[in-house]
Amino acid sequence: MSLNFFMQNLINALQWGSFYALIALGYSMVYSILMLFNFAHGDIFMVGAYIGLGVSLLLLKIVGTGAAALVPGWLVLVVTILISMFLTAFVGIIVERVGYRPLRDAPRASAAITGLMIGIILETANILFLGGQRLAFPQLIQSHTYNIGGVFITNKKIMIVIVSIGLMIALHQFVTRTRWGMAMRAMAYDFVVVPLVGVPLNTIAVMTFAIGSALAAAAGILFGLAYPVLDPYMGVSFGWKAFVAAILGGRGSIMGACLAGFMLGFIEIMTVPGIQILNRLFALNIGSNLRDLIAYSIVLAILVFRPHGLFGEPYSAKLRL
Amino acid sequence: MALLRVEHMTHYFGGLRAVSDYNLEMEPGQILGLIGPNGAGKTTVFNLLTGIYRPSEGRILLDGEDITGLAPHRIAARGLGRTFQNLCLWRHMTVLDHVRMAHYAKISYGLLGAFFGTAERYRQEAEIERRSRELLELVGIGHLADQGVLNLPYGAQRRVEMARALAVEPKVLFLDEPTVGMTPEELSQMMNIIRQLHERLGLAIFLIEHRLKMVMELCHRIQTLVFGEVIAEGTPAEIQGNPQVIEAYLGKETVE
Numbered sequence: 290m291s292l293n294f295f296m297q298n299l300i301n302a303l304q305w306g307s308f309y310a311l312i313a314l315g316y317s318m319v320y321s322i323l324m325l326f327n328f329a330h331g332d333i334f335m336v337g338a339y340i341g342l343g344v345s346l347l348l349l350k351i352v353g354t355g356a357a358a359l360v361p362g363w364l365v366l367v368v369t370i371l372i373s374m375f376l377t378a379f380v381g382i383i384v385e386r387v388g389y390r391p392l393r394d395a396p397r398a399s400a401a402i403t404g405l406m407i408g409i410i411l412e413t414a415n416i417l418f419l420g421g422q423r424l425a426f427p428q429l430i431q432s433h434t435y436n437i438g439g440v441f442i443t444n445k446k447i448m449i450v451i452v453s454i455g456l457m458i459a460l461h462q463f464v465t466r467t468r469w470g471m472a473m474r475a476m477a478y479d480f481v482v483v484p485l486v487g488v489p490l491n492t493i494a495v496m497t498f499a500i501g502s503a504l505a506a507a508a509g510i511l512f513g514l515a516y517p518v519l520d521p522y523m524g525v526s527f528g529w530k531a532f533v534a535a536i537l538g539g540r541g542s543i544m545g546a547c548l549a550g551f552m553l554g555f556i557e558i559m560t561v562p563g564i565q566i567l568n569r570l571f572a573l574n575i576g577s578n579l580r581d582l583i584a585y586s587i588v589l590a591i592l593v594f595r596p597h598g599l600f601g602e603p604y605s606a607k608l609r610l
Numbered sequence: 611m612a613l614l615r616v617e618h619m620t621h622y623f624g625g626l627r628a629v630s631d632y633n634l635e636m637e638p639g640q641i642l643g644l645i646g647p648n649g650a651g652k653t654t655v656f657n658l659l660t661g662i663y664r665p666s667e668g669r670i671l672l673d674g675e676d677i678t679g680l681a682p683h684r685i686a687a688r689g690l691g692r693t694f695q696n697l698c699l700w701r702h703m704t705v706l707d708h709v710r711m712a713h714y715a716k717i718s719y720g721l722l723g724a725f726f727g728t729a730e731r732y733r734q735e736a737e738i739e740r741r742s743r744e745l746l747e748l749v750g751i752g753h754l755a756d757q758g759v760l761n762l763p764y765g766a767q768r769r770v771e772m773a774r775a776l777a778v779e780p781k782v783l784f785l786d787e788p789t790v791g792m793t794p795e796e797l798s799q800m801m802n803i804i805r806q807l808h809e810r811l812g813l814a815i816f817l818i819e820h821r822l823k824m825v826m827e828l829c830h831r832i833q834t835l836v837f838g839e840v841i842a843e844g845t846p847a848e849i850q851g852n853p854q855v856i857e858a859y860l861g862k863e864t865v866e
Contacts, residue, residue, distance in 0.1 A: 463725075467721065471711050472711065475700045475703065485775075486777070487683050488714045
């Protein structure tokens with residue numbers, strides 16, 4: 290495998306991993322404070338992508354397209370991301386308020402299936418209102434391909450990776466530097482003492498859902514830019530894979546969720562050239578459609594050796610950095 | 611006017627009456643003891659007063675204001691601080707972080723302040739850190755401020771809880787068995803700390819304790835709770851001489 294070829298796949302893996310990482314963060318944050326995985330999170334990613342679609346179409350209608358546009362495409366994109374993150378945060382808040390808060394003292398299994406049901410409701414609502422056909426995501430920025438020493442990089446890929454990493458850094462700052470972030474870390478340990486030092490539990494829980502959902506919305510829009518076809522079930526398999534990343538990273542670990550997201554992207558992308566190399570070396574005939582089978586077997590193997598995930602700790606699932 | 615006043619507080623867990631017709635008058639600067647056999651409902655009284663449970667009946671007044679049924683974080687903000695019988699610490703945070711966290715309600719800089727590091731943020735953070743270290747000094751663990759709480763000996767962990775409870779600037783400090791499981795040396799240190807808190811901060815302290823010697827030495831007044839009912843209330847001397855108390859409580863245990 291030439292270095293160029295490796296670099297090319299590495300760039301692709303970084304982009305692909307960005308999506309996983311951004312979504313995995315939402316799973317991990319909610320888990321750390323409520324001790325349950327919000328299984329609706331994959332569908333919130335889908336909702337975020339659709340909200341992004343709606344917002345961007347609306348903005349394009351206002352400012353115009355092509356040469357007649359009042360503002361450049363990248364500005365539309367930035368505004369779209371910000372507005373969609375804001376709106377999707379409210380979806381997350383509603384999910385917490387309607388689905389999780391009433392069940393906070395219920396058995397964890399009941400609260401867990403809440404997420405599944407909300408997910409199904411969101412998918413069905415999408416089909417009901419939008420008819421269920423695939424929709425094209427508008428290409429807000431012109432695609433350029435740069436040839437850097439034989440490695441082809443598009444401006445979109447660079448942007449996606451930079452925006453994702455920027456959001457992760459912002460989240461890290463939030464958790465370390467604000468009183469709310471600190472309260473999230475403390476709330477990961479108990480629900481009893483934290484309010485007794487003056488922290489309103491519900492506010493923090495709502496914030497966690499809002500932030501997780503906003504990050505998922507960002508992932509949805511970036512995904513729409515890279516793969517401009519949205520369908521109501523896009524959140525299902527993507528959500529599950531990001532969930533795998535959240536576990537692989539170690540439950541409740543922010544750093545873990547990010548790194549595991551990128552790692553998962555890397556494993557998935559690299560499996561295909563891996564298969565080709567194996568085929569050539571041993572004269573085999575493995576189809577690249579076995580990608581996920583092989584990629585997730587590798588993940589399984591990692592978990593066998595590190596059952597608590599990369600940054601996980603035994604008996605602890607607390608929000609860490 | 612009483613600092614903390616409880617009128618006819620009753621609480622049911624399902625059909626079980628855990629606390630019945632509990633009354634309390636606590637003056638500023640008073641050290642009050644709550645004693646009683648295991649399962650008498652002492653911790654339940656604390657949980658009711660700090661808002662973890664909402665009383666089925668009755669009223670709780672702090673400084674003349676009705677705080678019955680308020681959310682725990684609001685009650686804390688009005689001036690009740692508390693420690694726990696079994697330690698409730700945030701295992702991966704440092705000692706200093708525990709006390710800093712308890713300043714939550716006093717932080718007023720927002721998101722922008724946090725991200726861009728405004729002067730206001732630095733001022734507030736510096737003030738909180740200074741106060742936190744002061745409180746840690748007060749309970750005698752100033753030198754452990756930057757340690758993780760997991761590494762500390764038991765006695766020091768208890769003091770972290772105390773410093774954290776003090777950080778909310780309570781009018782009344784609730785201590786739920788602060789000496790349980792302590793060595794005799796740690797015990798006498800803890801008694802000194804409680805005395806100091808009382809003298810230096812003029813704090814009213816409500817103490818649940820099993821070591822009767824300590825209760826008798828520290829407290830101005832003592833309530834005896836048996837099966838959720840106060841069977842006797844009075845000065846240490848009165849309680850020691852009360853035949854009902856002796857029968858219900860002292861008679862069954864050896865006095866240290």
